[in-house]
Amino acid sequence: MLNFEFYNPTKILFGRGMIAKLDEQLSPSAKVLVLYGGASAEKSGTLPEVRQALGQRNFKEFGGIEANPTYETLMKAVEVVRSEGIDFLLAVGGGSVMDGTKFVSAAAKYDGEPWDILTSQGEAVQEVVPLGTVVTLPATGSEMNSLSVISRQSTGDKLLFGNPKVFPRFSILDPTRTYSLPMRQVVNGVADSFVHVMEQYMTYPAQGMVQDRYAEGLLSSILEIGGKIVDAPEDYDVRANMMWVATQALNGLVGAGVPEDWTTHMIGHELTAKYHIDHARTLAVVFPALLKVRRDSKREKLLQYASRVLHLTEGTDDERIDAVIAQTEAFFESLGMPTRLSGYDIGQEGITAIVGQLEQHGMTALGEHKDITLEISRQILETAA
Numbered sequence: 407m408l409n410f411e412f413y414n415p416t417k418i419l420f421g422r423g424m425i426a427k428l429d430e431q432l433s434p435s436a437k438v439l440v441l442y443g444g445a446s447a448e449k450s451g452t453l454p455e456v457r458q459a460l461g462q463r464n465f466k467e468f469g470g471i472e473a474n475p476t477y478e479t480l481m482k483a484v485e486v487v488r489s490e491g492i493d494f495l496l497a498v499g500g501g502s503v504m505d506g507t508k509f510v511s512a513a514a515k516y517d518g519e520p521w522d523i524l525t526s527q528g529e530a531v532q533e534v535v536p537l538g539t540v541v542t543l544p545a546t547g548s549e550m551n552s553l554s555v556i557s558r559q560s561t562g563d564k565l566l567f568g569n570p571k572v573f574p575r576f577s578i579l580d581p582t583r584t585y586s587l588p589m590r591q592v593v594n595g596v597a598d599s600f601v602h603v604m605e606q607y608m609t610y611p612a613q614g615m616v617q618d619r620y621a622e623g624l625l626s627s628i629l630e631i632g633g634k635i636v637d638a639p640e641d642y643d644v645r646a647n648m649m650w651v652a653t654q655a656l657n658g659l660v661g662a663g664v665p666e667d668w669t670t671h672m673i674g675h676e677l678t679a680k681y682h683i684d685h686a687r688t689l690a691v692v693f694p695a696l697l698k699v700r701r702d703s704k705r706e707k708l709l710q711y712a713s714r715v716l717h718l719t720e721g722t723d724d725e726r727i728d729a730v731i732a733q734t735e736a737f738f739e740s741l742g743m744p745t746r747l748s749g750y751d752i753g754q755e756g757i758t759a760i761v762g763q764l765e766q767h768g769m770t771a772l773g774e775h776k777d778i779t780l781e782i783s784r785q786i787l788e789t790a791a
């Protein structure tokens with residue numbers, strides 16, 4: 407097992423009606439800014455429930471944080487935080503609102519040009535305004551991690567930063583608050599969570615017995631939930647399991663002490679930045695192609711996954727690896743997600759552009775062995791063509 411430090415201070419309040427406990431989480435004198443995205447937070451009743459839970463306390467609101475949150479919009483929230491003397495941020499939404507709120511949290515206290523926070527991958531973070539979340543979309547794990555992905559419209563960049571100071575102080579997860587999600591977003595969450603676990607599992611054996619079996623439990627659950635969730639839109643237990651699995655898929659625990667390969671996310675971010683494809687859908691295109699190109703270096707874990715999760719026992723090793731890749735593609739396709747770039751009309755010109763963006767962002771040594779060069783990234787994209 408590899409050495410690791412594990413730190414996760416986020417308090418989780420999970421279940422039906424838990425938004426009512428919001429007030430208890432905040433100090434009586436806190437000056438709160440509630441941040442949210444579009445009209446769905448209002449229409450679904452989540453925002454009204456949050457307002458009610460905040461009662462008579464002093465709070466302001468900032469709406470309009472878009473999917474794939476932008477620096478340009480978030481800097482307007484930073485102005486509100488500074489001018490109103492806000493000292494607590496409450497994100498009500500999915501990954502985009504939670505990530506955006508983390509950026510506002512760090513940018514509002516940053517003495518300099520806040521885009522530095524992204525270009526330094528979070529090292530530049532100084533002080534922060536503390537934050538909490540009310541989750542409406544289970545997918546990213548942002549509610550229990552210290553990561554944030556921000557886009558900049560003016561340059562077409564989409565960059566990630568991480569810093570322990572932006573862990574939410576608390577996150578409220580009420581599965582009934584996900585019932586209003588369009589099915590497209592529900593399945594996006596299934597795919598995103600699946601790939602998050604895979605990126606901390608599908609590498610090479612590192613004798614992380616607990617981590618491997620934990621990851622395999624999460625993967626089995628996601629495959630099972632993926633097969634049920636479309637036909638059971640208001641099944642509390644399916645939604646509750648989806649919500650908790652998504653949180654655990656990226657709260658740091660499954661990846662502690664084992665190698666990780668975030669190539670799929672890094673290439674996926676470039677596809678979203680250039681083509682505005684939903685985040686999870688980019689992963690459904692890149693991940694199967696990554697498995698095809700890296701089948702030799704991931705061989706042992708592919709076989710372990712074949713036997714422990716998919717229970718594949720027939721055929722040669724290579725035939726079982728073929729079956730793993732075919733079943734992974736079939737899983738995404740069963741969620742209605744294309745697994746080829748051609749599904750988004752992206753051809754050779756697009757591949758060259760994406761490789762150029764990877765180069766520009768320094769993504770030249772990806773993967774668990776840091777040996778996925780730009781040439782191999784191109785091969786992955788060509789395999790996904």
Ligand SMILES: NC(=O)c1ccc[n+]([C@@H]2O[C@H](COP(=O)([O-])OP(=O)(O)OC[C@H]3O[C@@H](n4cnc5c(N)ncnc54)[C@H](O)[C@@H]3O)[C@@H](O)[C@H]2O)c1
Nearest residue numbers: 443446473474500501502542543545546548553555586587
């Ligand atoms: N922080 C992390 O660790 C991490 C990990 C993976 C991805 N991300 C980032 O998170 C973002 C994606 O987040 P996401 O997948 O949660 O989607 P999202 O937050 O972008 O939301 C997608 C859409 O669903 C709507 N929505 C949200 N909750 C709803 C509800 N209950 N009912 C109806 N509509 C609702 C939103 O308004 C939005 O239009 C991307 O920018 C991605 O890069 C972050």
